[in-house]
Amino acid sequence: xxxxxxxxGIRSVINASGRMTKLGVSTINKAVGNAVVEAASNYVVMDExxxxxxxxxGELIGIEDACVTSSASxxxxxxxxxxxxxxxxxxxQHLWDIVPELSKREVILLKGHNVDFGAPIAEMxxxxxxxxxxVGYANGSKLxxxxxxxxxxxxxxxxxxxxxxxxxxMVDVQSVVQLANTLKVPCIIDAAAEEDLKKYAAMGADFxxxxxxxxxxxxxxxxxxxxxxxxxxxxxxxxxxxxxxMKVGKECTMGxxxxxxxxxxxENVQVIxxxxxxxxxxxxxxxxxxxxxxxxxxxxxxxxxxxxxxxKEEFGLDAMExxxxxxxxxxxxxxxxxxxxxxxxxxxxxxxxxxxxxxxxLTRLIxxxxxx
Numbered sequence: 319x320x321x322x323x324x325x326x327g328i329r330s331v332i333n334a335s336g337r338m339t340k341l342g343v344s345t346i347n348k349a350v351g352n353a354v355v356e357a358a359s360n361y362v363v364m365d366e367x368x369x370x371x372x373x374x375x376g377e378l379i380g381i382e383d384a385c386v387t388s389s390a391s392x393x394x395x396x397x398x399x400x401x402x403x404x405x406x407x408x409x410x411q412h413l414w415d416i417v418p419e420l421s422k423r424e425v426i427l428l429k430g431h432n433v434d435f436g437a438p439i440a441e442m443x444x445x446x447x448x449x450x451x452x453v454g455y456a457n458g459s460k461l462x463x464x465x466x467x468x469x470x471x472x473x474x475x476x477x478x479x480x481x482x483x484x485x486x487x488m489v490d491v492q493s494v495v496q497l498a499n500t501l502k503v504p505c506i507i508d509a510a511a512e513e514d515l516k517k518y519a520a521m522g523a524d525f526x527x528x529x530x531x532x533x534x535x536x537x538x539x540x541x542x543x544x545x546x547x548x549x550x551x552x553x554x555x556x557x558x559x560x561x562x563x564m565k566v567g568k569e570c571t572m573g574x575x576x577x578x579x580x581x582x583x584x585e586n587v588q589v590i591x592x593x594x595x596x597x598x599x600x601x602x603x604x605x606x607x608x609x610x611x612x613x614x615x616x617x618x619x620x621x622x623x624x625x626x627x628x629x630k631e632e633f634g635l636d637a638m639e640x641x642x643x644x645x646x647x648x649x650x651x652x653x654x655x656x657x658x659x660x661x662x663x664x665x666x667x668x669x670x671x672x673x674x675x676x677x678x679x680l681t682r683l684i685x686x687x688x689x690x
Contacts, residue, residue, distance in 0.1 A: 330649035333669040334679060337511055337532035339436050341652055344535045344669065347585070350577045354537055357572035364568065368557070371571050372550050375541055378578055379515045383550035385542045386530075386571050390510035391435075391442045392564040393527035393542040397506050398425060398446030399560055400552040401473045410559035417447045424451045424471045425506075428459045430488055431478035439478060439508065445560070448473070458487035461497055468501065474525075478508045479518070481616040495521045510540075513619060515582070519543045530570070535586050536577025539570040590667035590676055592622065598665070599624050601680055605687050607633025613664065623654065624665040626683075633687050637661050643686045644679075651679055 324330045333341045346354070368386055375384040387393040402423055403409035409416060417423065425448040432452060433439055440450055451472075453463040464475060475498045477491050491507065495518070498505035504524040511532040512518070518526045523545070530539030544550040557565055566574075580586060595612065602610040607629040615621040630636040635643065637658040644651040654664035670676055 332649050332651045332675045332678065334665045334667070334675075335652040335654050336666040336669065337529075338652075341669075343529070343531035343538070345671070346535060346537060346573065346577065347580060349580055349585075350536055350573050353576035354569045354573040358567075358569035360568075362568050365554075367568055367571055368554050371541075371575055372544075372554070374575050375543075375578060376550075378582055379519065379543060381519045381543050381545070383544050383547045385544060385550045385553035386566050386574060387527075387540040387542060388564045388566040388570075389531075389538065390508065390527045390529040390540040391437065391439075392561075392566075393525075393540050394439070394442040394506070394508060395446035395564070396553050396556045396561050397525040397527065397542055398443055398448040398474065399556050400446075400549065401504055402447045403552070403556070403559070405548075405552050405555060407555065407558065410555055413447055413559055420447070422471045423447055423449050423473055424469070425449065425474045425476050426451050426453055426464055426467050426472060427476045428452075428454045428463070428478075428488065429456050430454065430459060431476070433478065433480065435480065435510070443476065454489075459489050461489050461493055464489070464494065464497060468503065472503055474504045474506050476506045476508070477523075479512055480508065480510065481619075485616060485618075491518065492521055495523050498522075498524070513621075515543070515578070519545070524549060530574040530577060534574075534577045534581045536581075537570040537573040539566050539574040541574065588668055589672060590670050594673055594676060595622065595624055595665075595667050598676055598680060602626055602683065605633070605684060607631070607687060608683070621666075621668065623667070625662055626665070627662045635686065637663055640683075640686060644682060647682060649678075651682060653679075 331341060337344050371386045372384045376382055399413060425443050427450050429452045443450055451467050453467045477494050479491055495505050499522045506525040507518050507523045508527050509518055510529040513533040526543040528541055530536040599610040599612060602608050609627045611625050612622055613625045628637045628640055641655045641658050654666050
């Protein structure tokens with residue numbers, strides 16, 4: 319498994335965790351790589367490139383315009399900042415001089431959506447100048463919770479579409495978007511890892527923040543699908559303010575556009591088939607102390623993983639100890655370990671580069687179970 323990282327003394331990794339920022343998110347295909355290299359090898363007027371990319375992405379996903387960003391989280395901050403500043407360059411260039419004096423900067427966020435995705439989502443909203451108003455409870459929320467919090471200082475309703483969020487008894491995204499549209503309050507959706515690039519804009523969301531490197535499998539980047547050209551223009555104006563610290567380069571911009579084209583054309587093919595995953599599950603079930611099953615993504619996406627429960631008395635280790643053992647090996651194996659504290663891990667087949675990697679995970683589980 320020698321690659322550019324191992325050649326430089328950095329651990330090789332088998333990613334069975336997902337499109338995770340901590341593991342470099344995803345890998346790009348040759349067409350995207352070629353676009354990145356060609357763009358990096360030439361000069362361009364960046365303002366013209368950003369405008370082109372916004373229009374092109376808009377054409378591809380059926381909206382008026384979009385704003386390219388360095389990441390989905392940057393998109394969150396810039397969306398909020400653009401609602402505070404509008405097209406006022408003075409405000410853009412002095413955002414944090416005026417924010418302490420502003421009352422109209424409240425962003426409504428469901429308590430069950432105030433999550434840490436690797437960094438607190440609250441920080442992204444506050445970076446853009448927003449003041450968070452939490453509503454509902456951690457284990458449930460209603461549309462009335464949002465309605466009751468709305469006032470003259472509200473600039474947006476924020477909805478997080480992610481497996482990180484509490485799923486139980488939460489008001490659905492469509493109802494929130496409809497409420498926002500009815501009351502003419504901008505709605506921002508964090509859809510960083512979502513696979514449908516058209517769904518939420520079609521619902522009527524004003525800003526939909528996507529990662530360019532997760533489901534799309536592009537370079538480190540992101541974009542915000544904007545309901546209007548004015549929204550997109552105001553977002554791009556933020557590159558003369560706080561956006562300067564999170565700008566996206568020419569190579570990642572063109573790589574993102576190409577990646578979206580490839581993604582929508584269905585060119586991103588998962589190496590590990592459903593049959594491969596089911597065979598893996600059957601083999602794991604032959605290991606003493608392991609019970610494997612196929613489960614769907616916690617957030618309801620059409621993503622299927624192999625969940626493995628460990629019986630410590632039979633296997634010899636609990637799930638937390640298995641995670642540690644797998645990560646300490648060479649190559650290091652990273653699994654989906656959100657539920658390791660309650661006895662299970664999951665194998666996400668999407669990032670795996672070959673069937674050999676899946677077989678190696680099985681081999682390591684057998685070795686670990688034997689105490690090796």
